[in-house]
Amino acid sequence: MAASERYSGWKRAVSDLLENPKAPIRPYFDIFMIALVLSSVWVLIYEVKHDLGLFGDVFERVAVTIFIVEYLMRFWVFNDSHKVIIARYEKAEFVNEPFRLGPALWQAVKEKLRYMIQPLAIIDLLAIMPSYRPLRFLRIFLLFRIFKLFRYTRSISEFVKVLSEKRIELLTLFIFMAFITFTAATAIFFFEAEQRGHQITNFFDSIYWALVTMSTVGYGDITPQTTEGRLVALALIIAGLGVISFFTSIIVSAFGEKIEEIRAHRIFSEVERKHVDTLVCGFGRVGQVVAERLARDKRTFVVVDPLESNIRLAKQRGYLAVTGDGEDNELLSSLGIETRIRRLLCLTGDDVVNVYITLTARQFNPEVEIISRANQRENVTKLYRAGASHCVAPNEVVGLIAAEYAGQPVAFEAVYGLLTGQANEGMEAVRIKRGSVMDGRRMGEVDFRQRRLIPFGVIRQGSCEDVEGATCYNLQDRSFYFNPGEAFVFRAEDLLVLFGHEYSVVHFRDCLEGGTL
Amino acid sequence: MARRETLIFGCSAMGHEVATQLAERGIDAYLYSSDPDEVGAMLAKGLQAGVVDYTDDDKLCSIGIGKWVKTIFCLFSEEPQNLFVTLSARALDPDLKIICVCESVSSGNKLLTAGATKVIDPYEISGHRVHELIARPYLVEMLENTVFGKHIDIAEIEIPRSSSLSGAPMDDLQLSKRYNLIVMGVVDLELSQELIFSNRGMNHLLDGGDMLVVIGPKDEISRLRADVEEDKLEPGS
Known part of the structure; x- marks a missing residue:
């Protein structure tokens, strides 16, 4: 079975659909399932008072069929049973024991059972079961379909994850609350149950009263009538305030601790969605300049910097930004260094960090x-x-400019303009496309002067050929x-390569493309 | 003590770099800092450096500011130090060329107000280079290999007052045909320091004292320079 390519292909496709959060089809599947769940719950509510007739039945059947198929598929892709059996077999071969099918099968079943007892799998099962006629009384469990939404929306599951990290605190609170409720309920039952005009008839009533009072809801349908009972109520109210504030503080602190992580996750998914291919490590002055220009070019990029203040600045400017170290393996791979990222810029002021980031990234992706x-x-x-592809040395560039200024202050302007691109005049390269008007033309046929451009030179593929009237310099492979x-x-x-005002170059390029040269 | 015309204040990595590059162009520069450790590091690298208390105007005078020094570079990594040296030096000598590095656009403006002749923003330049590498990699490769790789030079050539080129329109020189040089522009020093780019379409009339900024292979530049000096260059037809 493992050898069959078609089988494993199918299995991969299904697991992409159901479990791989990065699969492109995943959002559509999730939205479809959310819609299905919501509409099936809506039908359930509507049917309480109205009769939908055949349509309701058909819809219910379709929804349940889809849910069952989904459940079975999840069951199927959870693990590979044949692998479990083969592993057992190989182990038996290895230690020279006879292979027995029974225990091997049992282990395979055990693995599958492990799937079935997962909370989300139980919810899935409960969402299907009530549709089976003999279990009609379980109709209320149809509400579990709403819980199915956990599977398809990330924010709800994040909420649950945050709460589950605080389970020790929540358990403490729950025990404390149970203790107070029980004590108060016993006391009120003791004082009030036998009084004249009593509202409390059994212990359930007193538990109900205690919880309603403690939670500060206080319906008032049951009120203590005796002085003793009221004293219990007073104590319970004060204890209740404590419980509520304790509960609130747990939730708030849990989110306070987690919010950064959640935000980072959001950014990772945004980075994924926008197909960001450039990573800017370090948002100091150089990083800021680069980011500004990249944004002007409408390129997508994400900023990584360990300093919170820099990240805040980046976000203020509307860039995608994550707090963290550029050399952090986990962060780099979450941002897609192995697959999507095509370009990494190490722009921190510390060469040690730059070398470290370069080395780390190069190992991820050659x-x-x-x-x-x-x-x-x-x-x-x-x-x-x-492993850097290019290096930019600020000091060297400054050295070059400074030396130029000391030697020839006039030419300095030209060099400075070339190096900073601040002047409107500058160099620009224009590609000559196959079959365009320029293809095959002679230099002398184009009037650059009239277009206020100076032809500086031509970059051509391959090494130098002997061309009349031009000095040639070899570049790497050009x-x-x-x-x-x-x-x-x-x-x-x-x-x-043309030298001129940016408008002239743009105009020239337009003419070239429009064929109106 | 030798009278050096070029001084560098600040013995940072940048100071080192600038001193090295100046030395490559045959300019002898002396590095100064108030920190003996930094000066020691520069001396160890084989550069000429000395300790000076730049807050004291008398000391600045004694190293030649206001007398024979023509150009100073303020390359401290701390902004206030650059500002202070600029202010003191400008007060001592109104004609001194002061080149500063700055940290941001706003600090650049402060330095200009304090009297700096030129402000270089290393971050802006580096950021631009990085961006160029991304946006126009071939152009960067070409520039690195030619203009900054010492094959092709940018040079300024002064036209002597007595030159027969006076009055000739710049375009008539036809340097691109006759010398394999490209004229980037001209500076008419009598009008302003600004470079008039030759692509503007104003056919500038040359006169004595103008500076031509040309770009091209080294030997062609020296050929042109020699011809201009000997007044062998005739305006073309």
Whole structure:
């Protein structure tokens, strides 16, 4: 069975549908099931007073069939029974004992039973059972269908998870409450049950009264008539205030502790949904500048920084941001470093951290492009060795600019403009598409002057060829032709590097694409 | 003590970097800081450095500010120190070139108010570089390998007062054909310090004292420089 590809394919598809929260089909399935649950509960409520006739019956049958199929499928994908049996068999082979089918089957059944006793599985079962005619009295359990919603909505299940982490406190509170209720109920029963005009006839009444009073609800349908009874009530009210405040504080503190985690989860799912492919580690000044430009380009990215204040700033600016260390394995993989993330930027002010993040990320994913900041010149080689694809050294750039200024203060402006991109004038590359107007044309045929552009050069695939009237420099797997002459012939996929005002370049690109050059 | 025209205040990693780059261009710079440990570190790296109390104007005078020093760099990692040195130096010498690094746009404005000639924002520059690497990787690779990889240089060439180029329109020089150089722009020092980019479409009329900013291979630049100095360059037809 394990060998059958079709079988395992099906099983994977079903488990994707039911259990993998990251499967693309999952949200649709969840919404469908929520709608089904809600409408079946609505039908249940409506049928109390009205008769829906055939439609109601059919609808109920369809809903129950879907629920049963879902239950059976969950039962099926919970584990692989054949694997359990095969494991037993192999073990028997290994220790040279005869393989007996009985215990092996029993273990397989035990594994499946483990599924059945899970709380959510019990709820599923209870939601189906009342539809079976002989168990009609269990109709009220149909309400369990509402609990089925736990399966499909993350926020409700998070709520339950938060509460379950506080179960020790809640248990303490429950015991305390049970003790007070029982004491008060006994006392009131003792004082009031035999009085004239008594409202309390049995012990259930006194428990009911005690709970209603303690919870500060106080319906007033049963009130203590004797002085003793009222004294009990006074004591109970004060104790009740304690219980309520205790309960509230448990819930509040539980959420207070968990809220960050829940928020982080939210962000992870948002990162997933928006197909974020860039990770910015470090939201200092450099990180802020980069984030601002990325946002301007409408690229998606997520900011990671250990400093709460930086994260707050990032969120204020409307970026996705998570508090945490960039070198945290768990965080990186939650953000999808292995699969979705294509680019990682290490921009912290600490080279040690940058190297660490680079190394960690590189081990996760050999494909990802890592751009790292190197604050000290000597760390550049270390970063490359750790796996960085590119390094940016702020000090080196400043050194370059400063030296340029000291030597030639006028050319400095041009260099500074090129390096910062602050000026409106700058370099821009324009790709020549196959079959476009420029493809195959000569340099001299295009009037750049009139378009207020200076052709700086052409970047072309492959290494240098001997082209007349242009100096060529080899790049990594491309070549750059500086200042090509009029005879230079453009080819498809060439990158034409132009110098000029950004508007001129945009206009030129539009013309090129529109074929109106 | 040698009279050095270029001083660097602040012996940080940046100071080290700037001093090294200046040395590569043949400019001898002296590093100063008030912290003997930092100075020691620079001396250990083979740079020239000294301890000076920059809060004392007399000390600043004694190292040449207001006298022979032409350019100072304020490269402290702390903003207030940069601001203080800028203010003191500007008070001593109104013509001094003061280049500062700043931490943010607002602190850059403060430094300019205090009298800095140029403010460099290292974070802005680095952020831009990172962004360029993402947005236009080929262009960055090309620039790294050519302009910043020492194949191609950006240079300024002054046109002598007596040059026969005076009065000629810039476009007539046709440097791109005759010298394999691209003219990025020209600065008319009599008008302003600002670079007039040649793509503006204003066919600037050259006159003596103008600075041409050209970009191209080193040998072509020196050829042009020599020709301009010897006045061999004729305005083209």
